[in-house]
Amino acid sequence: MTDREDWESRHRAALGGPLGAPSAWVVSRALGLSARDVIVDLAAGRGRHAVPLARAGRRVIAIDIVAAAVADARAAAALLAITADASMLPLRGESIDAIVCVNFLDRDLFTTLPSLLRPGGTAIIETFTVAQRSLGRGPTTDAHLLRRDELPALLAPLAILEHREGLVRDDAGERYVAQAMAMKEVMAGR
Numbered sequence: 001m002t003d004r005e006d007w008e009s010r011h012r013a014a015l016g017g018p019l020g021a022p023s024a025w026v027v028s029r030a031l032g033l034s035a036r037d038v039i040v041d042l043a044a045g046r047g048r049h050a051v052p053l054a055r056a057g058r059r060v061i062a063i064d065i066v067a068a069a070v071a072d073a074r075a076a077a078a079l080l081a082i083t084a085d086a087s088m089l090p091l092r093g094e095s096i097d098a099i100v101c102v103n104f105l106d107r108d109l110f111t112t113l114p115s116l117l118r119p120g121g122t123a124i125i126e127t128f129t130v131a132q133r134s135l136g137r138g139p140t141t142d143a144h145l146l147r148r149d150e151l152p153a154l155l156a157p158l159a160i161l162e163h164r165e166g167l168v169r170d171d172a173g174e175r176y177v178a179q180a181m182a183m184k185e186v187m188a189g190r
């Protein structure tokens with residue numbers, strides 16, 4: 001089974017059902033951006049973050065490799081849904097105001113992510129760290145878990161505005177994650 005087929009079958013059981021609570025930190029930081037910004041929720045799933053942000057009046061593009069998942073998000077809120085693989089994004093360089101990416105780790109993505117953001121654009125990232133293993137649930141492989149202090153290094157050359165790691169408790173549950181907000185600097189003369 002390919003990764004995409006695996007995710008299609010995982011999403012199938014949940015389609016049309018309630019969305020889980022979003023990360024409170026991710027939503028608060030995304031709502032803190034300019035209301036004019038277009039927010040791309042990358043690997044958005046069924047829209048756990050894209051849907052509440054769109055319902056709050058933000059302009060949102062939800063991208064996921066599973067077509068049925070983003071169709072669910074589009075049915076729930078006024079947003080643009082795109083089916084695409086994160087490794088081959090149909091986005092122009094320096095065209096994105098903001099990228100949200102939660103619980104999706106593809107380290108190769110961080111080599112292209114800075115080039116997608118416009119100068120002054122923002123990345124808001126949250127995903128599990130290796131400490132999550134101690135809770136006995138969630139991802140377990142090195143490929144899906146950030147090492148300690150790995151996230152800010154992956155986000156270079158963006159400027160880190162905020163970074164923290166540890167146990168988070170909110171309506172989305174208890175989890176060990178790294179959270180970072182980073183900005184593409186505006187070069188003088190641009």
Ligand SMILES: C[S@@+](CC[C@H](N)C(=O)[O-])C[C@H]1O[C@@H](n2cnc3c(N)ncnc32)[C@H](O)[C@@H]1O
Pocket residue numbers: 003007008042043044045046047048049063064065066069084085086087101102103104
């Ligand atoms: C753990 S879920 C997280 C979904 C959502 N970000 C959230 O926080 O609820 C991971 C998501 O990544 C998507 N995904 C997996 N591989 C992908 C890829 N190569 N490109 C885009 N999306 C992918 C899956 O379909 C799934 O929706």
